Amino acid sequence: MAIQSILVTGGAGYIGSHLVDRLCTRGYSVTVLDSLEPQVHRSGTWPSYANPKVRYVQGDVRDRAVFEPLVVSSDAVVHFGAAVSVGQSMYQVDRYVDVNTRGTALLLDILVNAKHNVQKLLVASSIGVYGEGAYHCATCGPVAPGIRPTEQLAERDWEQHCPRCGKHVISIPTPEDKALYRDNIYSMTKYHQEEMVLLIGKTYGIPAVAPRFFNVYGPRQSLSNPYAGVAAIWLSRLLNGKQPVVFEDGGQLRDFVSIHDVVDCLVLMLEKSGADFLPVNVGSGEVVTILNIAKLLARLLGSSIEPLVTETGRKFDIRHNTADITCARTTLGFEPKVSLEQGFSELIEWAKTTPDAAEDFFDRALRELQDKGLLVTGTAPQ
Numbered sequence: 001m002a003i004q005s006i007l008v009t010g011g012a013g014y015i016g017s018h019l020v021d022r023l024c025t026r027g028y029s030v031t032v033l034d035s036l037e038p039q040v041h042r043s044g045t046w047p048s049y050a051n052p053k054v055r056y057v058q059g060d061v062r063d064r065a066v067f068e069p070l071v072v073s074s075d076a077v078v079h080f081g082a083a084v085s086v087g088q089s090m091y092q093v094d095r096y097v098d099v100n101t102r103g104t105a106l107l108l109d110i111l112v113n114a115k116h117n118v119q120k121l122l123v124a125s126s127i128g129v130y131g132e133g134a135y136h137c138a139t140c141g142p143v144a145p146g147i148r149p150t151e152q153l154a155e156r157d158w159e160q161h162c163p164r165c166g167k168h169v170i171s172i173p174t175p176e177d178k179a180l181y182r183d184n185i186y187s188m189t190k191y192h193q194e195e196m197v198l199l200i201g202k203t204y205g206i207p208a209v210a211p212r213f214f215n216v217y218g219p220r221q222s223l224s225n226p227y228a229g230v231a232a233i234w235l236s237r238l239l240n241g242k243q244p245v246v247f248e249d250g251g252q253l254r255d256f257v258s259i260h261d262v263v264d265c266l267v268l269m270l271e272k273s274g275a276d277f278l279p280v281n282v283g284s285g286e287v288v289t290i291l292n293i294a295k296l297l298a299r300l301l302g303s304s305i306e307p308l309v310t311e312t313g314r315k316f317d318i319r320h321n322t323a324d325i326t327c328a329r330t331t332l333g334f335e336p337k338v339s340l341e342q343g344f345s346e347l348i349e350w351a352k353t354t355p356d357a358a359e360d361f362f363d364r365a366l367r368e369l370q371d372k373g374l375l376v377t378g379t380a381p382q
Contacts, residue, residue: 005029007074009081016080031055061103076120089186100189108200121208125194131181133321135169137162147183153313171320184316207276209269214283218259219350243308250291253320255283258338274331283323
């Protein structure tokens with residue numbers, strides 16, 4: 001039986017709302033369950049972009065009385081409802097595990113024990129499940145180093161070393177079969193979510209996919225959330241006449257992918273079977289340093305403000321992680337279309353025309369990291 005009705009948890013949020021709009025244009029009946037988390041939705045009300053064709057339900061994914069009726073009346077579930085921040089997860093441990101892990105466990109418990117017609121299940125995963133990205137050592141070949149020691153960060157030795165011979169290693173695109181290494185609580189919960197969903201999907205014959213999002217950017221990003229993605233934080237700083245704060249030396253390699261390309265990939269996951277029961281990288285396939293992203297944002301804004309490169313590290317940060325999107329291409333026919341220049345220009349234009357889009361709370365979040373002892377300062381080696 002064809003999928004007609006789709007439940008999207010977290011559907012008032014950034015990625016979820018864009019997917020909801022696309023699903024509506026494709027003729028699906030869509031229901032959104034969202035708690036309207038104040039950290040993201042500061043007004044406490046449904047956002048101005050809420051789609052009038054959608055049924056909206058305010059509620060928590062940990063509340064079975066609310067969640068179960070919505071699940072059993074849907075043909076597919078897209079589970080994006082989650083607490084989202086690497087740094088904050090390291091000092092709000094109980095909340096992150098409760099919302100992300102237990103919320104997903106409740107969804108799966110409903111699917112296992114209640115009568116339903118769910119034919120497809122997507123759960124938002126993250127590049128965080130990898131820890132560091134993939135690397136190649138000139139001597140030892142492919143290697144998967146873990147988190148960098150605090151002592152190394154204090155010496156401003158930013159690049160990864162081979163765990164076998166100790167030499168510096170080169171970053172390469174990360175495939176889905178790379179060894180996983182979770183180095184913060186948020187990433188652990190993302191791993192819990194995708195592993196539980198794929199396991200229950202296989203066991204009970206419910207086609208399930210775990211998109212592993214790389215650095216997603218675009219309109220509707222929460223610019224006033226100091227725990228959001230780094231590009232959103234920097235744009236908020238620039239719009240407030242402040243320097244974007246770049247940790248380490250700014251040479252960290254990342255993959256930034258437009259929200260429009262992400263939604264294209266998610267629709268393919270819902271409508272095709274090629275990626276069923278798999279984790280799938282969702283990225284652009286382009287490699288860029290975070291310092292260049294900060295500079296690109298300033299240039300597109302016409303701002304002369306230079307990024308502040310701190311030469312300090314954070315204990316939970318990775319050095320490099322970029323996307324190998326071969327799996328998405330071969331199983332789904334996915335092909336990214338939006339360039340960095342196009343995508344960030346669109347984000348900036350949206351921010352300029354959105355009232356109160358970029359109230360800056362970064363300094364407060366930075367103080368929280370300092371208070372919890374998660375920043376590492378030191379001097380360069382002599």
